Amino acid sequence: MIARMAERVIAACDGASKGNPGPAGWAWAIADGAETVVRWEAGPLGTATNNVAELTALERLLAATDPAVPMEIRMDSQYAMKAVTTWLPGWKRKGWKTAAGKPVANQELVMRIDALLTDRSVEFRYVPAHQVDGDPLNDFADRAASQSAIVQEAAGSELGSPQPPPAPDTVRPSGSRRGASGAVAKAASSPKRRTSGSSTRTLNAKFPGRCRCGRSYAAGEPITKNPEGWGHPACRSGAAGD
Numbered sequence: 227m228i229a230r231m232a233e234r235v236i237a238a239c240d241g242a243s244k245g246n247p248g249p250a251g252w253a254w255a256i257a258d259g260a261e262t263v264v265r266w267e268a269g270p271l272g273t274a275t276n277n278v279a280e281l282t283a284l285e286r287l288l289a290a291t292d293p294a295v296p297m298e299i300r301m302d303s304q305y306a307m308k309a310v311t312t313w314l315p316g317w318k319r320k321g322w323k324t325a326a327g328k329p330v331a332n333q334e335l336v337m338r339i340d341a342l343l344t345d346r347s348v349e350f351r352y353v354p355a356h357q358v359d360g361d362p363l364n365d366f367a368d369r370a371a372s373q374s375a376i377v378q379e380a381a382g383s384e385l386g387s388p389q390p391p392p393a394p395d396t397v398r399p400s401g402s403r404r405g406a407s408g409a410v411a412k413a414a415s416s417p418k419r420r421t422s423g424s425s426t427r428t429l430n431a432k433f434p435g436r437c438r439c440g441r442s443y444a445a446g447e448p449i450t451k452n453p454e455g456w457g458h459p460a461c462r463s464g465a466a467g468d
Contacts, residue, residue: 235291235295235296236256236298237255237257237297237298237300238254238361238366239255239284239286239301239367240253240254240355240371241279241282241303242375243275244435244456248273248375249376250271250272250274250275250278250279251268251269251270251271251375251376252271252282253390254284254367255363255366255370263363263366264383267290268380268381270380281332283306283371284301285335285338288348289342293342296346296348296349297349298349301350301351301364302353302364304352307350307352309336310340318340322337369390369392370390428459429448430446430448431448443458
């Protein structure tokens, strides 16, 4: 539990799955009054879906905070937010069945979150994901979850971990992107590779990962956006025939 230091806790949580399902991770972050991250935690989930990762992040955040203190939670997952705010009452009335009469997906996770939300004041706030000028707290949680999904290791302020690295695919609507230093660079200056009649961005990996083909890539190795995440440029070429 965090110490009861404020009248209201500002937090964000996020999950990531590299393949959906694929290597997954979760993360949450808590900010001070100036919205500077003061405490955060992230962890691996092995192979899981993005929805499981998003719900796990919310569960871990609620479990790690004082239920007596009101909280604002920022999330970029409409599924996770609607699951616990809009759909949950109906699921409970129907005996944990959907409107179509099917069992609720990820029911155990949703039930644990429901119990953690009981008798506490929580305001959920949706924030768009992967925006250079987006919510900094959510961006922090997003990067931490992504890093844990890739390296499959726990991290956090209590472990003395360094802050998570910038995401390689944080893009402005105008087409510019944020580099490892946090500065914004023009996407036109990035090398591009044409495949299957379309153009896609190729850049050097900021940290190690695993491609859709099952082979890993190292930091500094060229990667490009594939249908199931970042990976080898050659695998992007083969995706058109999948």
